[in-house]
Amino acid sequence: MVRLASLVVAAALLVGCGSGGDRVTVSAASSLAVVFGEMEAAFEAEHPGVDVVLNLGGSSSLAAQISAGADVDVFATADAAHLRGIATGTPFATNDMVVATPRGNPGGLAGIADFSDPALFLGLCAVGVPCGDLAREALHSAGIDPTIDTEEPDVRSLVTKLLAGELDGGIVYRTDLPGLTGIEIPPEHRTTARYEVAALTSEGEPFTAFVLSDAGRSILRAHGFGTP
Amino acid sequence: MRRRTPAGVVVLAIAAVVFVGLPLVGLALSVPWSDLPALLTAPEVATALGLSLAASLSATAISLVLGVPAAWVFATTRFRGRSVARGVVLLPVVLPPVVGGAALLFTLGRTGVLGGPLYDLSGLVLPFSFAGVVVAVTFVALPFVVLTMEAAFRSIDPGFIGAAETLGASPWTVFRRVSLPLVRSSLGAATLLAWARAFGEFGATVTFAGNLPGRTQTLPLAVFVALESDRRAAVAISLVMVVVALAVLVGLRDRWWRT
Numbered sequence: 001m002v003r004l005a006s007l008v009v010a011a012a013l014l015v016g017c018g019s020g021g022d023r024v025t026v027s028a029a030s031s032l033a034v035v036f037g038e039m040e041a042a043f044e045a046e047h048p049g050v051d052v053v054l055n056l057g058g059s060s061s062l063a064a065q066i067s068a069g070a071d072v073d074v075f076a077t078a079d080a081a082h083l084r085g086i087a088t089g090t091p092f093a094t095n096d097m098v099v100a101t102p103r104g105n106p107g108g109l110a111g112i113a114d115f116s117d118p119a120l121f122l123g124l125c126a127v128g129v130p131c132g133d134l135a136r137e138a139l140h141s142a143g144i145d146p147t148i149d150t151e152e153p154d155v156r157s158l159v160t161k162l163l164a165g166e167l168d169g170g171i172v173y174r175t176d177l178p179g180l181t182g183i184e185i186p187p188e189h190r191t192t193a194r195y196e197v198a199a200l201t202s203e204g205e206p207f208t209a210f211v212l213s214d215a216g217r218s219i220l221r222a223h224g225f226g227t228p
Numbered sequence: 229m230r231r232r233t234p235a236g237v238v239v240l241a242i243a244a245v246v247f248v249g250l251p252l253v254g255l256a257l258s259v260p261w262s263d264l265p266a267l268l269t270a271p272e273v274a275t276a277l278g279l280s281l282a283a284s285l286s287a288t289a290i291s292l293v294l295g296v297p298a299a300w301v302f303a304t305t306r307f308r309g310r311s312v313a314r315g316v317v318l319l320p321v322v323l324p325p326v327v328g329g330a331a332l333l334f335t336l337g338r339t340g341v342l343g344g345p346l347y348d349l350s351g352l353v354l355p356f357s358f359a360g361v362v363v364a365v366t367f368v369a370l371p372f373v374v375l376t377m378e379a380a381f382r383s384i385d386p387g388f389i390g391a392a393e394t395l396g397a398s399p400w401t402v403f404r405r406v407s408l409p410l411v412r413s414s415l416g417a418a419t420l421l422a423w424a425r426a427f428g429e430f431g432a433t434v435t436f437a438g439n440l441p442g443r444t445q446t447l448p449l450a451v452f453v454a455l456e457s458d459r460r461a462a463v464a465i466s467l468v469m470v471v472v473a474l475a476v477l478v479g480l481r482d483r484w485w486r487t
Contacts, residue, residue, distance in 0.1 A: 060456060121338070121356060126439065128457025149356040150438025151445075153452055157434065160330070165339035166355050 024207050025071060027055045027062040029078040029195070031095070031155065031173060035223045036076070042219065043210045052207060058154070059130065066200070073204030076197040076211070079130050089196030092211050094226035095173045097134050097191045099183040100162055107168025112185050115139060115146040120168040123158050126151040131158070134191040135171035142189040175224040192226075252470060259467050260460045267464035275442050276450040277468060283358070283446055284426035287365040291422045295373030296415070300403065302374070303381035314378075318371045320432075328367050329435025336363065336436075360437035361444050369426040373418045380414030381407060420480055427473060 028036045033056050040052040055062070055072065063082040066072050075086065083089040101109050107120050115122055124146065125132030132151065139146050149167070152158040159176050161167045173193065174182070184190075199208040210216050217227045260267065267273070302314050320328050336343040336354050346352055354360040384407060392406045408415070430448040437444040439453060447469050454462035 058456070121353075123438065126453045126456065128453070148440070149443075150440050151453065152439060153434060153449075153456075160435070161333070161355075161438065164333055164337060166333060166337045 022049050023051045023053060024073045024203055025053045025055060026074040026076065026204075026207060027057070027066065027070070027072045028074075028076040029059045029062070030056050031078055031175065031193075032056070032076055032093075032195070035175075035220055035225065038219050038223075039207075039211060039216060042215060043207055046210070047206065050206075073201045074197065074199055074207050074211075076195060078193050078195055080194060080196045083196055083198055087198035087200055089198040090208075090212060091194055091228045092197045092216070093195040093220050094228060095175055095193040095195070095224075096226065097131070097138055097171050097185060097193075098174050098177065099169055099185060100159075100172045100177060100180040101169050101183065102162055102165040102167075103179065103181050105181045105183075106165065109169045109183060111183050112138065112142050112171075112189065113144060114169065115148070115171075116144050118147040121166065122146065122148045123150040123152055123161055123167045123170040124148050125155055125158055125171075126153055129154060130193060131155040131171070131173060134193060138171065138185050138189050138191045141191075142186070177224065194228075195225075255463065255466055255470065258463050260463065263460060264464055264467075267461050268468065270461070272441050272445075272450065273461075273465055273468065276445050276447045276465070277472075279358070279361070279442075279444075280427060280446040280448075283361045283365050284369075284423055284429075286362045287369050287426040288419060288423040290362070290366045291370040291373045291426075292415075292419060295370050295418070295422070296377050299374045299377030300381055300407070303378045314374075317374050320368045321371045321375070325368055325429065325431030325433075326435050329364055329432035332364060332367060332432065332436040336360075355436060356438045356440065356444060358443060361433055361446065364432040364436040365426040365429045365446075368429050368432050369422040372421040372425055376414055376418035376421060377411065380411035380418075384410050416480070420477065424473060424477065427476075428469070 026036065026040070033054075036054055036056075040054060043052055044050060055065075055070075057065075059077040059079050059082045062075065062077065063086065066075060066086055075083065075089075076092070077083055077089070078095075080089055080091075099109065099112055099115075101107060109120065114120060124135045127133065127136065131154075136146075150158075150161070152161070152170075155172055155176060158167075158170045159172055159180070162170050162172070163179055171185075172180075197208055197211050199205045220227055298317055302310065333340065333355060335341050336346075338344065338347050338353050338355065343354060346354075354363055388406055388410065389402055392402045397405065428448060429446070430452060433444070433446060434449055434452070439445050439449045441450075445453075447465060451462050451465045451469070454465060
């Protein structure tokens with residue numbers, strides 16, 4: 001089913017890219033939506049005549065589109081594993097996992113240890129989704145067997161339930177914290193998403209260089225990402 | 229009597245069936261048939277199937293209890309604000325399910341407009357519970373009962389109602405003994421449509437009730453989550469959904485819908 005959908009998207013991208021050489025297609029993980037939107041504007045200002053097209057989605061489905069032949073110039077993924085067999089990536093950003101509560105922490109969470117408190121309403125991303133795997137890795141490292149109430153299909157839907165105050169706590173990326181209250185996970189248990197970027201064509205190289213440049217790094221840091 | 233059907237109509241009809249059927253063929257081709265028994269006997273699949281059946285049947289029952297009277301009122305009475313009331317009840321047909329789920333969350337959630345007082349009074353929390361799944365699924369299924377039954381009630385020859393009333397039948401008797409039997413086949417269609425919509429519901433459920441195996445994870449949610457972690461399992465569960473839905477739609481259609 002995903003493969004079929006990927007083929008359709010790949011076909012759409014192929015058709016879309018047939019027109020000109022000044023179009024750069026960038027496939028980026030959805031958690032990069034805001035920051036890459038800003039990168040696109042800054043890059044286009046520096047390179048008049050070049051049109052950067054963002055193709056946002058889950059890292060695994062973006063990788064499937066590329067494997068199915070989509071004409072993509074740059075691939076930026078939240079999980080380096082997705083670049084395996086496609087290209088060699090360069091690390092460009094990190095995003096720590098943090099405990100998040102609704103603003104003001106109404107459930108009174110003290111930290112990651114409270115994830116075994118059955119009286120609290122707690123959520124994580126599902127297994128197989130990067131934010132879910134990284135959260136479980138941190139919990140496992142801290143020796144906590146979580147009592148959770150929901151395994152959300154992606155980090156945005158987890159954040160929605162935290163913003164609505166329906167969950168007392170969840171584990172999300174640091175960049176998801178606006179509007180929420182964050183509690184740090186102790187450094188010895190903290191897990192971190194490592195983003196990598198790769199140019200898949202020579203047309204993609206200038207944009208990739210921009211992402212790795214000082215200008216690119218300062219945009220990333222302004223949005224809460226870490227830079228290696 | 230058999231009538232001749234214009235060739236163009238036949239071609240378009242075939243195109244319709246192929247258009248919808250082709251992705252199902254694609255799904256069937258990607259099924260890992262040799263591993264299927266192992267994938268389908270995983271306890272999570274049976275749990276999700278049971279939960280899906282329980283939730284969709286409960287939602288269908290509630291939709292009938294609430295939807296048939298609503299359809300009857302819309303079809304037989306005129307009152308100020310009727311078109312607004314009808315529009316509101318039918319809205320979930322058009323609304324993206326995620327929007328419906330979010331609306332339910334903000335209204336009936338623990339901190340919601342109605343859910344807040346409910347929680348303070350009774351300690352009852354709908355999100356992340358099976359009851360929450362039934363609420364979400366009913367929200368999207370109910371309009372199909374109203375839509376189908378309103379059209380059915382409107383098609384009743386008013387002469388029958390008039391005759392019953394002349395013979396001294398009370399409005400309740402007319403509704404129960406005259407109107408309902410006359411729309412029996414539509415009632416079957418409404419039940420089937422509501423159940424089908426409930427069985428396949430995803431967006432409102434995951435947004436309002438969340439996703440936890442054994443508590444709120446229905447089959448569509450299990451498929452969606454498995455797509456990220458184990459695609460073969462996702463395809464296998466999809467196959468279960470297709471088989472169950474097809475069996476019900478094909479098996480009951482001729483019995484309930486007079487064709």
